[in-house]
Amino acid sequence: MGSLQLKSIRKAFGNHEVLKGIDLEVKDGEFVIFVGPSGCGKSTLLRVIAGLEDATSGSVQIDGQEVINTPPAKRGIAMVFQSYALYPHLTVKDNMGLGLKQMGAPKAEVDAKVAKASGMLSLEPYLARRPAELSGGQRQRVAIGRAIVREPKLFLFDEPLSNLDAALRVNTRLEIARLHRSLKATMIYVTHDQVEAMTLADKIVVLNAGQIEQIGSPMELYNKPANTFVAGFIGSPQMNFIEAGRLGDGQAKTVGIRPEHITLSREKGDWKGKVIHVEHLGADTILYLETEVTGLLTVRLFGEHQYDVDDIVYATPDTAAMHRFGADDRVLR
Numbered sequence: 001m002g003s004l005q006l007k008s009i010r011k012a013f014g015n016h017e018v019l020k021g022i023d024l025e026v027k028d029g030e031f032v033i034f035v036g037p038s039g040c041g042k043s044t045l046l047r048v049i050a051g052l053e054d055a056t057s058g059s060v061q062i063d064g065q066e067v068i069n070t071p072p073a074k075r076g077i078a079m080v081f082q083s084y085a086l087y088p089h090l091t092v093k094d095n096m097g098l099g100l101k102q103m104g105a106p107k108a109e110v111d112a113k114v115a116k117a118s119g120m121l122s123l124e125p126y127l128a129r130r131p132a133e134l135s136g137g138q139r140q141r142v143a144i145g146r147a148i149v150r151e152p153k154l155f156l157f158d159e160p161l162s163n164l165d166a167a168l169r170v171n172t173r174l175e176i177a178r179l180h181r182s183l184k185a186t187m188i189y190v191t192h193d194q195v196e197a198m199t200l201a202d203k204i205v206v207l208n209a210g211q212i213e214q215i216g217s218p219m220e221l222y223n224k225p226a227n228t229f230v231a232g233f234i235g236s237p238q239m240n241f242i243e244a245g246r247l248g249d250g251q252a253k254t255v256g257i258r259p260e261h262i263t264l265s266r267e268k269g270d271w272k273g274k275v276i277h278v279e280h281l282g283a284d285t286i287l288y289l290e291t292e293v294t295g296l297l298t299v300r301l302f303g304e305h306q307y308d309v310d311d312i313v314y315a316t317p318d319t320a321a322m323h324r325f326g327a328d329d330r331v332l333r
């Protein structure tokens with residue numbers, strides 16, 4: 001079991017209120033990811049859940065039990081940090097088993113659980129090494145293994161892949177997804193990386209300036225953003241925002257259209273413009289246009305295209321995929 005309930009969590013450092021009333025329900029077995037711009041309070045919220053930071057007010061319940069006054073070690077959680085936080089003088093095996101050993105578990109149990117976790121993470125060849133003799137990816141797997149060995153109710157990950165190179169990030173991401181499936185554990189994960197959030201999460205929590213902007217599955221946030229903040233934050237390249245009046249829409253303030261929901265033609269279309277930059281990414285091409293109606297417009301075309309800087313083109317949006325936002329920046333349905 002590992003459900004989590006946060007009620008009205010507030011946290012201030014001096015006069016600076018970093019969390020402004022967070023309410024959140026995480027079900028047993030869910031994978032929940034916190035995203036948001038730098039400084040919005042993601043890590044602070046994770047640390048409040050872990051008990052590494054005291055909330056100024058509010059309630060944290062794990063499996064229905066209030067833990068706000070419970071020390072971190074007694075909350076039944078395990079945290080994996082970006083910096084691995086391994087003991088340099090201990091071997092991989094001892095790093096992984098230390099938590100259980102300190103809790104007084106018998107040696108045979110510690111050995112069995114370390115063997116099982118190291119099997120899941122393909123760490124068997126490295127058990128006798130010390131952290132300095134491992135690559136970054138291997139160290140992060142040891143940190144994850146150490147969390148698994150403790151069989152926590154909740155796994156908390158604070159940007160665990162940020163120190164890894166691109167290829168290793170992908171591998172380790174797959175490994176975390178696989179672990180989540182096999183352990184059926186509750187995981188809460190902080191990241192800057194959109195791809196990680198979209199691919200790993202059952203539920204994404206978008207935070208902004210200490211408040212939740214929207215909670216939803218990755219595709220809900222992509223297809224039905226509640227406001228311009230979420231619309232602009234989820235999706236890369238970013239959604240285009242156009243002043244609604246320019247499109248003759250008197251009711252909305254802003255119209256949003258994703259770069260992949262626009263087609264281009266050299267002959268005809270809705271918005272005439274000039275190509276100002278082209279990015280060939282292999283599987284797709286990103287074009288930046290300047291059009292009279294929309295101003296700067298980003299267009300994403302699948303495959304390779306022969307458009308060049310200074311070409312005159314016509315862009316046509318898929319009107320069914322447009323998002324309309326009102327004066328308060330909330331979506332109009």
Ligand SMILES: Nc1ncnc2c1ncn2[C@@H]1O[C@H](COP(=O)(O)OP(=O)(O)OP(=O)(O)O)[C@@H](O)[C@H]1O
Nearest residue numbers: 013016018036037038039040041042043044045192
């Ligand atoms: N111990 C502290 N003392 C004072 N201010 C703090 C402390 N820890 C965090 N803050 C401030 O709280 C705010 C939120 O920080 P937090 O680390 O939670 O953000 P974040 O969303 O995780 O950012 P990033 O993505 O850059 O890691 C920031 O303005 C930060 O400067």
